[in-house]
Amino acid sequence: MKQIQTDVLIVGSGPIGATYARLIKDALPDTKILMIEKGPRLTGKAGMHVKNIEDDQERERAQILSQGPHQKPYPLITVTERANAVNMGELSIDLLGRPGTHLVSENAEDLKANEMPAASCSTNVGGMAAHWTCACPRPGNAERIPFIPDVEMDQALTKAEKLLCVTQSAFPESAEGLAIQKVLGDIFNEQLTSGRKVQPMPLACITNEKGERYWVGPDVILGDLAEPGYAGNFELRDQTICRQLYKEDGHVTGALIEHLPSGTREEVKAKLVIVACDALRTPQLLWASGIRPKALGHYLNEHPFIFCFVELKDDLVDTTLGKRYDQSSRTEPTIGVFLVPFDDPGHPFHAQIMHMDVSPLKIETHGNPKHVVGLGIGCLKEMRYEDCIEFSETEQDYSGMPKMSFQFQLTEKDRAQIASAKVEQVKAAAAFGKVIQEGEQTLMPAGTSLHAQATVRMGVADDGTSVCDTFSNVWGYDNLFVGGNGVLPVPTTCNPTLTSVALAVRSSEKVISLLKHNSSYEQRNTFRGKPEIA
Incomplete structure (x- = not known):
C-alpha cells in the first residue's frame, strides 16, 4: 500500500477544517497540509456556497451531488407536511430530506427506529456550509461556555466573525x-x-x-487555498474518505484513506490530525478507529x-x-x-x-x-448522557462506515x-x-435544525463526561484534535457555526504551537509537552 507524508491531516472541508487550514498556513507557511473530503467538489472554488451559482439547473445539480446516497431531487413539501409525517408515523426520505443534505437513516425501517429522524449530513467539499443560511449570532449568557473566560471567548468570536465576513x-x-x-x-x-x-x-x-x-462558504475562509490548481503545499482531495486513524501509545501516527471512485487506498503519515467532519461523522471515525472515550457520541443535543x-x-x-x-x-x-x-x-x-x-x-x-x-x-434542550449516537459493531452505512442510530x-x-x-x-x-x-x-x-451538538464535547478534565480539552485536543492523545458543533459542551438555542469557528480559532493557537515545537516526524514526544498558548 502506498504511503504518503504530511505535516497536518485535516478530515473534513467545512468551515472548521477551513479555519484550521487557513490559520496554520498563515502562521506557518511551509507546513504541508492534506485535507480530505468524502464528497465531491461542487464548484471550481473549493467550498463555494451554492447560492452563489446563478444558473438554477447548475445549483440544483450541486445540491444533488451533495446528497450522498440520495442522488435525485426531493419533492417540494411544506413545513406542516414534514412535521405531520413524524407525528403520524409516516416517515420517508422524500418527506424529511432537504436539498443539499441526506438523512443519516437510509430506509423507512431505520427512520421508524430513529429518535432523531431528520438528522442529516451534507457530503461535498465545503460540507453543510455550502448550503447553510449563513446566520451567525453570538451566543447569549447561558449559551456561553462557563470554563472559557469571557474575554478570551470574545476575542475568538471577533476573529471568527472576520473569517466569516x-x-x-x-x-x-x-x-x-x-x-x-x-x-x-x-x-x-x-x-x-x-x-x-x-x-x-x-x-x-x-x-x-x-x-x-x-x-460565505469555506471558500472565503480558505482564500487562495480554495482556488483551482493551487500550487502550494496545501492539497484538498475530494471523494476521499478516512477509514481509520492509526494510533500508538497515546499518539496518532496517521490514517487509512480511500479514494471512493477508484477504491485506491493509501496510508498517510502525519505529525498532527484534525477531525472536523460534522457532529455525526467525527465521533463515527473515532469510534471506527478504536478511540472510544465514555462520552463519545453521548450528550447529543439539538435545540x-x-x-x-x-x-x-x-x-x-x-x-x-x-x-x-x-x-x-x-x-x-x-x-x-x-x-x-x-x-x-x-x-x-x-x-x-x-x-x-x-x-x-x-x-x-x-x-x-x-x-x-x-x-x-x-x-434549550436539556443535555443528557442518555441522548446519543449508537455505532454498530456489525452493520455499515452506505459508505462502509459503522452504521449510526439515535437515542433522543x-x-x-x-x-x-x-x-x-x-x-x-x-x-x-x-x-x-x-x-x-x-x-x-x-x-x-428532531434533527431538522441541522445543529446536532456535543457528541465530542469539550471539558476541563478527563472524567468521562467529555472527549476533548478546552483546546479541542482529544483526551489521551497528544496530536489528535476534533472540531465542529460536536465540541460544544453546553446546550444552545442559536445557530452554532460562529461559536464552532471561534473554538477552532482558539484551538488553532495550540495546534500552531505544537507544530512549532515538533520539527520532524521522529520527534513525536515533543507533543507531550505543554507549549505556551498565546
Missing part, C-alpha cells in the same frame, strides 16, 4: 424591514438586556457596491425548533409602504432576516424572523409572498420550555397579522 447589512434597509423590527422590539425589547436587543441577523455575507450578495408563517396585516404594509408590492416588479426591496437574541432569564429563546426568499423551508402562499414572514423560535428524548423540562416558546411565538404572530393555513405553529422533527 459577518455583517448585519447584507440586506438593504427597507420601510417594511424597519416595521418588522419595530413590531418585534415593542414585544421583546423590554425583556432583553443592553446589547441583546432586536436586531438584523448577523450573516456571513459579502456585498459589493451594487448591493449584490456573495454568500427544539418551532415554526409558523404569518401574512403581514394590511395596515402594517400599507402604513410603511403606502401600497402593496407589484408582484411583477424585480426591484422591490428585500425584507431580510431579523433576530431576537437568547437572553436568559428574560428571553431564554432564540427567535429569527425570515423573509421567504432566505428561508430554508418551503411554504405555500396564495397571495404576494413578499408579505409573508417565517417566525422560528428555538429553546424530550424531558418534562424540555416540554415546558417548548410550551413557553410557543406562547412567545403566538404573541409575535398576532402582532404581525394572520397565521396562514399551510404554516400553522409546528414543532419540527
Whole structure:
C-alpha cells in the first residue's frame, strides 16, 4: 500500500477544517497540509456556497451531488407536511430530506427506529456550509461556555466573525424591514438586556457596491487555498474518505484513506490530525478507529425548533409602504432576516424572523409572498448522557462506515420550555397579522435544525463526561484534535457555526504551537509537552 507524508491531516472541508487550514498556513507557511473530503467538489472554488451559482439547473445539480446516497431531487413539501409525517408515523426520505443534505437513516425501517429522524449530513467539499443560511449570532449568557473566560471567548468570536465576513447589512434597509423590527422590539425589547436587543441577523455575507450578495462558504475562509490548481503545499482531495486513524501509545501516527471512485487506498503519515467532519461523522471515525472515550457520541443535543408563517396585516404594509408590492416588479426591496437574541432569564429563546426568499423551508402562499414572514423560535434542550449516537459493531452505512442510530428524548423540562416558546411565538404572530393555513405553529422533527451538538464535547478534565480539552485536543492523545458543533459542551438555542469557528480559532493557537515545537516526524514526544498558548 502506498504511503504518503504530511505535516497536518485535516478530515473534513467545512468551515472548521477551513479555519484550521487557513490559520496554520498563515502562521506557518511551509507546513504541508492534506485535507480530505468524502464528497465531491461542487464548484471550481473549493467550498463555494451554492447560492452563489446563478444558473438554477447548475445549483440544483450541486445540491444533488451533495446528497450522498440520495442522488435525485426531493419533492417540494411544506413545513406542516414534514412535521405531520413524524407525528403520524409516516416517515420517508422524500418527506424529511432537504436539498443539499441526506438523512443519516437510509430506509423507512431505520427512520421508524430513529429518535432523531431528520438528522442529516451534507457530503461535498465545503460540507453543510455550502448550503447553510449563513446566520451567525453570538451566543447569549447561558449559551456561553462557563470554563472559557469571557474575554478570551470574545476575542475568538471577533476573529471568527472576520473569517466569516459577518455583517448585519447584507440586506438593504427597507420601510417594511424597519416595521418588522419595530413590531418585534415593542414585544421583546423590554425583556432583553443592553446589547441583546432586536436586531438584523448577523450573516456571513459579502456585498459589493451594487448591493449584490456573495454568500460565505469555506471558500472565503480558505482564500487562495480554495482556488483551482493551487500550487502550494496545501492539497484538498475530494471523494476521499478516512477509514481509520492509526494510533500508538497515546499518539496518532496517521490514517487509512480511500479514494471512493477508484477504491485506491493509501496510508498517510502525519505529525498532527484534525477531525472536523460534522457532529455525526467525527465521533463515527473515532469510534471506527478504536478511540472510544465514555462520552463519545453521548450528550447529543439539538435545540427544539418551532415554526409558523404569518401574512403581514394590511395596515402594517400599507402604513410603511403606502401600497402593496407589484408582484411583477424585480426591484422591490428585500425584507431580510431579523433576530431576537437568547437572553436568559428574560428571553431564554432564540427567535429569527425570515423573509421567504432566505428561508430554508418551503411554504405555500396564495397571495404576494413578499408579505409573508417565517417566525422560528428555538429553546434549550436539556443535555443528557442518555441522548446519543449508537455505532454498530456489525452493520455499515452506505459508505462502509459503522452504521449510526439515535437515542433522543424530550424531558418534562424540555416540554415546558417548548410550551413557553410557543406562547412567545403566538404573541409575535398576532402582532404581525394572520397565521396562514399551510404554516400553522409546528414543532419540527428532531434533527431538522441541522445543529446536532456535543457528541465530542469539550471539558476541563478527563472524567468521562467529555472527549476533548478546552483546546479541542482529544483526551489521551497528544496530536489528535476534533472540531465542529460536536465540541460544544453546553446546550444552545442559536445557530452554532460562529461559536464552532471561534473554538477552532482558539484551538488553532495550540495546534500552531505544537507544530512549532515538533520539527520532524521522529520527534513525536515533543507533543507531550505543554507549549505556551498565546
